[in-house]
Amino acid sequence: MHGGGPGLDKYRFDENDVVVTHEKSYAAGVPAVLVSLKRGVEQMGAVRTARTLARLNQRDGFDCPGCAWPETPGHRKHAEFCENGAKAVAEEATTRRVGPEFFAAHPVSELLDHTDYWLGQQGRLTHPMVLRPGSTHYEPIEWDAAFALIADELRALDTPDAAAFYTSGRTSNEAAFLYQLLIRCFGTNNMPDCSNMCHESSGTALQASIGIGKGSVSVPDLEQADLILIAGQNPGTNHPRMLSVLEKAKANGAKVIAINPLPEAGLLRFKDPQKVHGVVGHGVAIADDFLQIRVGGDQALFQGLAKLLLEAEDRNPGTVLDREFIDSHCAGFDDYAAHIRAVDLDTVIAATGLTRAQLDATAHALIGSSKTVICWAMGLTQQTHGVATIQDATNLLLLQGMIGKPGAGVCPVRGHSNVQGDRTMGIWEKMPDAFLDALDAEFGITSPRAHGYDAVDAIRAMRDGRVSVFMAMGGNFVAATPDTAVTEAALRNCSLTVQVSTKLNRSHLVTGRTALILPSLGRTDKDVAGGRKQVVSVEDSMSVVHLSRGSLTPASEHLRSEVAVVCGLATALFGPEHSVPWAAFAADYDRIRDSISRVVPGFENFNVRVRQPDGFVLPHPPRDERRFATASGKANFVVSELYWLPVPEGRLILQTMRSHDQYNTTIYGLDDRYRGVKGARRVVFCHPDDISAAGFAPGDRVDLVSEWPLPDGSVEERRAEDFRLVPYPTPRGNAAAYYPETNPLIPLDHVARGSNTPVSKAVTIRLARRT
Numbered sequence: 001m002h003g004g005g006p007g008l009d010k011y012r013f014d015e016n017d018v019v020v021t022h023e024k025s026y027a028a029g030v031p032a033v034l035v036s037l038k039r040g041v042e043q044m045g046a047v048r049t050a051r052t053l054a055r056l057n058q059r060d061g062f063d064c065p066g067c068a069w070p071e072t073p074g075h076r077k078h079a080e081f082c083e084n085g086a087k088a089v090a091e092e093a094t095t096r097r098v099g100p101e102f103f104a105a106h107p108v109s110e111l112l113d114h115t116d117y118w119l120g121q122q123g124r125l126t127h128p129m130v131l132r133p134g135s136t137h138y139e140p141i142e143w144d145a146a147f148a149l150i151a152d153e154l155r156a157l158d159t160p161d162a163a164a165f166y167t168s169g170r171t172s173n174e175a176a177f178l179y180q181l182l183i184r185c186f187g188t189n190n191m192p193d194c195s196n197m198c199h200e201s202s203g204t205a206l207q208a209s210i211g212i213g214k215g216s217v218s219v220p221d222l223e224q225a226d227l228i229l230i231a232g233q234n235p236g237t238n239h240p241r242m243l244s245v246l247e248k249a250k251a252n253g254a255k256v257i258a259i260n261p262l263p264e265a266g267l268l269r270f271k272d273p274q275k276v277h278g279v280v281g282h283g284v285a286i287a288d289d290f291l292q293i294r295v296g297g298d299q300a301l302f303q304g305l306a307k308l309l310l311e312a313e314d315r316n317p318g319t320v321l322d323r324e325f326i327d328s329h330c331a332g333f334d335d336y337a338a339h340i341r342a343v344d345l346d347t348v349i350a351a352t353g354l355t356r357a358q359l360d361a362t363a364h365a366l367i368g369s370s371k372t373v374i375c376w377a378m379g380l381t382q383q384t385h386g387v388a389t390i391q392d393a394t395n396l397l398l399l400q401g402m403i404g405k406p407g408a409g410v411c412p413v414r415g416h417s418n419v420q421g422d423r424t425m426g427i428w429e430k431m432p433d434a435f436l437d438a439l440d441a442e443f444g445i446t447s448p449r450a451h452g453y454d455a456v457d458a459i460r461a462m463r464d465g466r467v468s469v470f471m472a473m474g475g476n477f478v479a480a481t482p483d484t485a486v487t488e489a490a491l492r493n494c495s496l497t498v499q500v501s502t503k504l505n506r507s508h509l510v511t512g513r514t515a516l517i518l519p520s521l522g523r524t525d526k527d528v529a530g531g532r533k534q535v536v537s538v539e540d541s542m543s544v545v546h547l548s549r550g551s552l553t554p555a556s557e558h559l560r561s562e563v564a565v566v567c568g569l570a571t572a573l574f575g576p577e578h579s580v581p582w583a584a585f586a587a588d589y590d591r592i593r594d595s596i597s598r599v600v601p602g603f604e605n606f607n608v609r610v611r612q613p614d615g616f617v618l619p620h621p622p623r624d625e626r627r628f629a630t631a632s633g634k635a636n637f638v639v640s641e642l643y644w645l646p647v648p649e650g651r652l653i654l655q656t657m658r659s660h661d662q663y664n665t666t667i668y669g670l671d672d673r674y675r676g677v678k679g680a681r682r683v684v685f686c687h688p689d690d691i692s693a694a695g696f697a698p699g700d701r702v703d704l705v706s707e708w709p710l711p712d713g714s715v716e717e718r719r720a721e722d723f724r725l726v727p728y729p730t731p732r733g734n735a736a737a738y739y740p741e742t743n744p745l746i747p748l749d750h751v752a753r754g755s756n757t758p759v760s761k762a763v764t765i766r767l768a769r770r771t
C-alpha cells in the first residue's frame with residue numbers, strides 16, 4: 001500500500017534522488033532550530049546570524065519579512081521567530097552580492113536558463129542597472145538617470161492608464177502610501193498587487209458579508225476559543241508561529257479541526273522549539289479531528305453543516321442558533337435558511353468526500369461551542385467559488401452569533417508581512433471614493449476615480465498593447481502570476497519594465513524593450529535619511545499596526561529605501577515644485593505618517609500611537625461593536641448556489657502549493673521536510689490508486705497537461721514537463737504540486753468569481769507519458 005496517511009513507506013526512487021519518507025510528520029522541534037541556524041550561517045556568517053535573529057520581531061527590532069502572523073501582545077518571547085522566518089531573514093541578510101561584475105559576466109539569455117533557486121542564491125542586488133533596447137547585458141546606471149528614463153517613458157504615454165504599477169506585500173505602510181500617491185498623481189488606478197492573487201476572495205466576501213474585508217479576531221480571541229476550524233491552510237510551513245497560539249488554545253480547552261485534502265504535518269503534530277518540552281518531548285497533536293476534504297469541497301461542507309445546525313435547532317428550538325443576534329444584527333436569514341434547507345446532504349458527501357458521521361460530529365462540535373473561530377488561507381481563496389465559500393463560512397458563524405464577541409470570529413490568515421497594510425494605505429485598483437476624497441483634500445490633487453487593472457487584467461492589458469510601462473514595487477510578477485507563457489509575452493510587449501527589488505529573480509530577465517533594476521533596502525536593513533535613522537510601520541493579519549526598525553548595514557551604499565525610490569521618481573516626474581512635499585517626505589518619515597493620520601481612518605495621532613510598545617489596533621466595527629457597514633447596515637447572510645468539482649473521467653484536479661523550503665517564488669532549498677520530500681521540486685503528489693489507474697508506477701516521470709475548455713467547445717492544453725509521481729495520502733482524483741513550477745498550467749482566464757483571483761488550487765490536468 002503506497003499511501004494512507006503518515007506512516008507511509010519510505011520511497012527512494014534511485015541513488016541520490018528524490019526521497020520520500022513520512023517518518024517525521026511533526027512540525028518544528030529540534031530539526032527546525034538546526035535548520036534555521038544553518039541557513040543563517042550559510043548566508044551571513046555566525047556573528048551576523050546571532051545578531052540578526054536576536055532582533056527579529058522584538059519591540060525594538062524589525063518585523064519578520066516572512067508572514068503576516070501577529071506577535072503575541074504583552075510579553076514577547078526571547079526568540080519570537082520560527083524556522084521559516086529565520087530562512088526569510090537569512091535570504092535577505094545574506095552577505096552574497098549581485099553587482100555590475102555579475103551582470104557583465106552573465107548575459108540575460110544565460111541567466112534565463114538558470115532556475116529560480118539559482119537566481120535567488122546569487123545574493124543581494126547592489127547597483128541600479130539598465131538593460132537597453134537590443135542589448136544582451138544589464139549595465140550600471142545612475143539613480144537620477146534611471147528616474148529620468150522612467151519619467152520620460154511615462155510622460156510619452158498617450159494616457160496614464162497605459163502604465164501599471166504592481167506592489168508585492170513587503171512594502172512598508174509609509175512606502176505604500178507614497179507609491180499609491182505617486183501613481184494617483186500621475187493619473188491612474190492601475191495598481192495590481194499580490195493581494196489580487198492571494199486574499200482578494202476574502203476581502204470581497206467579507207466586505208459583502210460584514211462590511212469590512214479584514215479578519216475579526218485577535219491572538220487572545222484564538223487563545224480563548226472553544227472551537228477552531230482551520231481550512232485550506234498549512235500553518236506548520238507558512239505561519240509557524242500560529243502553532244504556538246493553537247497550542248495555547250488547546251491548553252485552554254479548545255478543540256481544533258483541520259480541513260484539508262492533505263494531512264499537513266504541522267496540523268497533526270507540533271513541537272514548539274522555543275519551549276524546553278517542545279525540544280525534548282514528543283510534541284502535541286494540534287488537530288483533534290482531520291477532515292480530509294476533496295479539493296473545492298469546502299462550500300459544500302459549510303452549507304451541509306449549516307443544514308445540520310438548522311435541523312438541530314428544529315429539534316431543540318432555542319438551543320443552537322443565536323436568535324437574538326440574527327434578529328437584531330443580520331439580514332437575509334429567511335432566504336438563506338430556505339436555501340440551506342434545500343441542500344442535499346448526499347451532494348455534500350460527494351463534494352467533500354467526507355462521511356455522514358464526520359459531518360454529524362463536526363456539527364456536534366459547532367453546537368457545543370460558544371466561541372468558534374474559522375481560519376483559512378489559499379485553499380479557500382484560490383478557487384473558482386472562493387468568494388462564495390468564504391461567505392458560506394461566514395454564514396455558518398453568523399447562525400451562532402460568532403462575530404463581535406470574544407473568542408469567536410473570522411480569521412483569514414494573510415500571507416506577505418504587510419499585504420494587509422498596503423491595502424489600508426490605498427494600494428488597490430478600486431479604492432473607495434471616501435479615501436480618494438481625503439487624499440485629494442490632503443494634497444490638493446485630483447485622483448482618478450475610474451477603477452484600474454488588477455493583476456489578471458494588467459496581464460491582459462499588456463498582452464493586448466493597452467499597457468506598455470510596467471513598474472513593480474517588489475515581488476516577482478512573472479513567476480507569481482498564472483499562465484507563464486502568456487504573461488511572459490505580455491511583459492515582453494512593454495516598452496519599459498521596472499523592478500524595485502532586493503534579490504535577483506525571473507522578473508528581471510523577462511522584460512520590456514528597456515528594463516531597469518532598482519535595488520532597495522529590505523526590512524532588516526538600517527534606513528538612514530535626513531541625517532537620522534528612520535523607522536517604518538506594518539499592519540499584521542489582525543490589524544495591529546506597529547513599527548519595524550532595520551539594523552543591518554545595507555548590502556551597498558547604492559541601495560535606496562522604497563520611500564526614497566518613490567520620492568526620487570516623483571521628483572523626476574512632477575518637478576521640484578509639486579503640491580506633494582516629496583523631498584520633505586524622503587527626509588523624515590514622521591511627515592509621511594502625519595499625512596497618513598489625516599487621510600486614513602484609524603490612524604489618528606499615528607506618530608505617537610505607533611511608538612507605543614505593541615503599536616495599536618485598527619478599528620474593526622463588527623468586532624468592536626457589532627456594527628456592520630454594509631448596504632443593509634447589518635451582517636448579511638449571503639446566498640450562493642452550491643458549486644463543487646466533480647473529477648472528470650481520467651483526469652485529476654491539481655492544487656498548486658508551497659513546499660517547506662520556499663517563500664513564494666523564492667526557493668530556499670529543495671526539501672519539503674514535513675511532506676517527506678528531499679532534493680526535488682518537480683514532484684506531483686497523487687493518490688496511489690490514481691497513479692496505477694493512469695497506468696504509471698510510483699517514481700515514474702510524467703508531463704502534466706492541463707485542459708481548459710474554450711467557449712467554442714474545443715479544449716486548450718498547457719504542458720509542464722517532467723514531474724516525478726509521488727504516492728501520497730491525498731483524496732482520490734486530487735493531486736498537488738509546487739508553485740511556481742506549475743504556473744504555466746493555469747489559464748489566465750481561470751479566475752475566481754467576484755475577486756478575479758487566479759484559481760491556483762483547482763486546475764484540471766491529466767498525467768501524460770513523456771514523449
Ligand SMILES: Nc1nc2c(c(=O)[nH]1)N[C@H]1C(S)=C(S)[C@@H](COP(=O)(O)OP(=O)(O)OC[C@H]3O[C@@H](n4cnc5c(=O)[nH]c(N)nc54)[C@H](O)[C@@H]3O)O[C@H]1N2
Binds near residue numbers: 198233298380655658
Ligand atoms: N515559509 C513560507 N511562509 C509563507 C509563504 C511561503 O511561501 N513560505 N507565503 C506567504 C503567503 S504570500 C501566503 S498567501 C501564505 C500562504 O499560506 P497557505 O495558504 O497555507 O499556503 P499554500 O501552500 O498555498 O497552502 C494551501 C493549503 O490549502 C490546502 N488546500 C488546497 N486546496 C484546498 C481545498 O480545496 N480545500 C481545503 N480545505 N484545503 C485546500 C493545501 O493542501 C495546503 O495545505 O503563506 C505566507 N507565508
Ligand SMILES: Nc1nc2c(c(=O)[nH]1)N[C@H]1C(S)=C(S)[C@@H](COP(=O)(O)OP(=O)(O)OC[C@H]3O[C@@H](n4cnc5c(=O)[nH]c(N)nc54)[C@H](O)[C@@H]3O)O[C@H]1N2
Binds near residue numbers: 382474481482658665
Ligand atoms: N500557482 C500559484 N501561484 C501563486 C500562488 C499559489 O499558491 N499558486 N500564490 C499567490 C500568492 S498568495 C502571492 S502573495 C503571490 C506572490 O507574488 P510576489 O509577491 O510577486 O512574489 P514573491 O515571490 O513574494 O516576491 C519575491 C521577490 O520580492 C523581492 N523583495 C523581497 N523583499 C523585498 C523588499 O523588502 N522590497 C522590495 N522592493 N523587494 C523585495 C525580491 O526581489 C524577491 O525576489 O504569488 C501568487 N501566485
Ligand SMILES: [Mo]
Binds near residue numbers: 414
Ligand atoms: Mo499570498
